Amino acid sequence: MQQRKAVALISGGLDSMLAAKVVMEQGVHVEGINFFTGFCVEGHTHAIRKRDRQRPKRNNALWTAEQLGIRLHIIDIVEEYKNVVLNPRHGYGAHLNPCLDCKVFMVAKAKEWMQANGFDFIITGEVIGQRPKSQLKHFMPVVARESGADDRLLRPLCARNLPATLPEREGWVDRERLYDFSGRSRKPQMALAKQFGLVDYAQPAGGCCFLTDESYSRKLSDLWAHRGEKRYELDDIMLLKVGRHLRPRAHFKLIIAREEGETRFLEGYRHQFAHLRTLSHAGPLALIEGEFQGEEDRELAARIVARFSQGRDAERVELELASPEKKPIRLRVAPLPADQVASGWYV
Numbered sequence: 001m002q003q004r005k006a007v008a009l010i011s012g013g014l015d016s017m018l019a020a021k022v023v024m025e026q027g028v029h030v031e032g033i034n035f036f037t038g039f040c041v042e043g044h045t046h047a048i049r050k051r052d053r054q055r056p057k058r059n060n061a062l063w064t065a066e067q068l069g070i071r072l073h074i075i076d077i078v079e080e081y082k083n084v085v086l087n088p089r090h091g092y093g094a095h096l097n098p099c100l101d102c103k104v105f106m107v108a109k110a111k112e113w114m115q116a117n118g119f120d121f122i123i124t125g126e127v128i129g130q131r132p133k134s135q136l137k138h139f140m141p142v143v144a145r146e147s148g149a150d151d152r153l154l155r156p157l158c159a160r161n162l163p164a165t166l167p168e169r170e171g172w173v174d175r176e177r178l179y180d181f182s183g184r185s186r187k188p189q190m191a192l193a194k195q196f197g198l199v200d201y202a203q204p205a206g207g208c209c210f211l212t213d214e215s216y217s218r219k220l221s222d223l224w225a226h227r228g229e230k231r232y233e234l235d236d237i238m239l240l241k242v243g244r245h246l247r248p249r250a251h252f253k254l255i256i257a258r259e260e261g262e263t264r265f266l267e268g269y270r271h272q273f274a275h276l277r278t279l280s281h282a283g284p285l286a287l288i289e290g291e292f293q294g295e296e297d298r299e300l301a302a303r304i305v306a307r308f309s310q311g312r313d314a315e316r317v318e319l320e321l322a323s324p325e326k327k328p329i330r331l332r333v334a335p336l337p338a339d340q341v342a343s344g345w346y347v
Contacts (some may be wrong), residue, residue: 152167253289304321
């Protein structure tokens, strides 16, 4: 009998791990696929923040594939994905998360890969009712239809709550060995993980996308508003993940590192942005996005950065203002008092 082959969308979370494992247990050859959009919560932000020091510094999709013993194909879709974020046909969720359009897009990309590589069907870790935007029962057929995957899309964790798919009807998988999970509780998945002997996995709650985060979405909206159009590049969305973002004037924003790891990260952008750093006292690096419209702006920015340095209580702090095109200049300013740092400046 011919061994069937399935490609599993691997996010790095528990559900996608279990979905792949359930199908592997039935003798199907499974390989994973992970799409890089630039918006994933995992990655460099966990590596550079002290508060995340206790978290494993790993790519959970790669780690999941290793635990399952399968190949993982990571595909860069940063450019293609822009239209999903900027013009979601089905709209956004609670923030700027285009979850339904995202799922349609990724399943469609998985279908392309499936056909190009001679695979038979697609696996996802979706569970009915688990997420309000993309995993309601009436949206399940929408994803299958609009992605073009149709009944070659198998959702092993909730398959028995849905009409039988081609892999089930053809006997490639036994429907009775699939599951009928539904709702937001993760207890059934955690019990299944225990049954499979999977004891170390990514936290089974929340999401893996910054677009579901209120603070991040606010920063992205601010970026679009002050550019006058909805567009972004990869560097933009990476910088939105790092530092304090303060907009004391409509025409410029400061990105101020909060700790040593963020300072090192922002150092990589010194040749793209004007930036301020303290000289007389230890302090953060701050990138300047936008343009100063005079000495008053320049002094305000320097006083804000001085406020976040170890010279916050000094009479004067010396800073250097540098930019890719101009010769660096030195400034000596009084740090801005804490009560003058307006809460409305925080993006």
